[in-house]
Amino acid sequence: MFNSLKTNVALLMQSPKDYLYSFVYSDNSKVEIRRFDPRSVAAAEKLIKKLKRLCPKITVVLIGSVGLGIDGRGDIDLCACAAKTKLPVYYRRITKNFGKPVKIRSEFRQWEFERNGFPVELYLSNTKDQRFKEQVRLFNLLKNNPAYLREYQSIKRLMNHGSEREYVLRRMEFFNRISGQRQ
Numbered sequence: 394m395f396n397s398l399k400t401n402v403a404l405l406m407q408s409p410k411d412y413l414y415s416f417v418y419s420d421n422s423k424v425e426i427r428r429f430d431p432r433s434v435a436a437a438e439k440l441i442k443k444l445k446r447l448c449p450k451i452t453v454v455l456i457g458s459v460g461l462g463i464d465g466r467g468d469i470d471l472c473a474c475a476a477k478t479k480l481p482v483y484y485r486r487i488t489k490n491f492g493k494p495v496k497i498r499s500e501f502r503q504w505e506f507e508r509n510g511f512p513v514e515l516y517l518s519n520t521k522d523q524r525f526k527e528q529v530r531l532f533n534l535l536k537n538n539p540a541y542l543r544e545y546q547s548i549k550r551l552m553n554h555g556s557e558r559e560y561v562l563r564r565m566e567f568f569n570r571i572s573g574q575r576q
Contacts, residue, residue, distance in 0.1 A: 424560040426553040427467040433459045436509040437469045444473065444515075447490060448483040451475045452520070456532040459511075463546050468512040472528050477519040487517065501525075531568055541571055 434455075441453045453473045458465020475483055484502055488494065496503035501518035518525045535542050548567055552560040 420556045420558050422557040423554050424552055424557055425466065426464050426549050429458065429462055429464050430467065430511075431462075432509070433467065433469055433511050434462070436511050437471065440469065440471065440508055440513065443490070444471075444487070447486045448473075448475060448479070450479055451483060451517075454529050454532070456528055458549070460532060461535060461542065461545075463542070464549060466512075468514055469508070471513065471515045472525055473515065473517045474520045474522060474525050475517070477521070480517070480519060483517065487515070491515070527572075531572065534571060 437455045437459055441455065444451055444453050451473050452475065453471055454460070455469070456472055457468065457470030459467075459469050484494075487502070487504065491504050491506050494502040494504045500522055501516060501524070503517075504513075504515040506513050506515075516525070516528075535545055545567060548563050552563055
């Protein structure tokens, strides 16, 4: 119990906003980690091409387990960015093609939908957005560091059928620990 308390206090101090947000996740809902499906990469590539046709000056990065080619939740995570001046037009085009965003903030939009049988999470912000830059940096850190990637895979396997909230906290703890590292 002491270790759990110590971990929770450390997470609260390191990432107060993220830690507090973790309470929206249920302790009763269980995480399902699926085997990597190469078809998810092909579906993501088609989606990226479509986004680039709709929004010519957009940068799109496939991140998450699908981007890493490892077991995970089976969803396609896309981080996209564009110049701030282009965002209103791109928001409209993406909404017209993929539906209303699930999150609308002044600095970003987030959509969730399904393509080719895969759940998709699309995040669009401006090129200066620090969250976007940090997501891509952490993704590249995992991609370029086999030891971190193995550890991340191990966390995912250990958390299979564990609680959604505990999964979020374990990942947060891992990413906080490696976030100071450079590629």
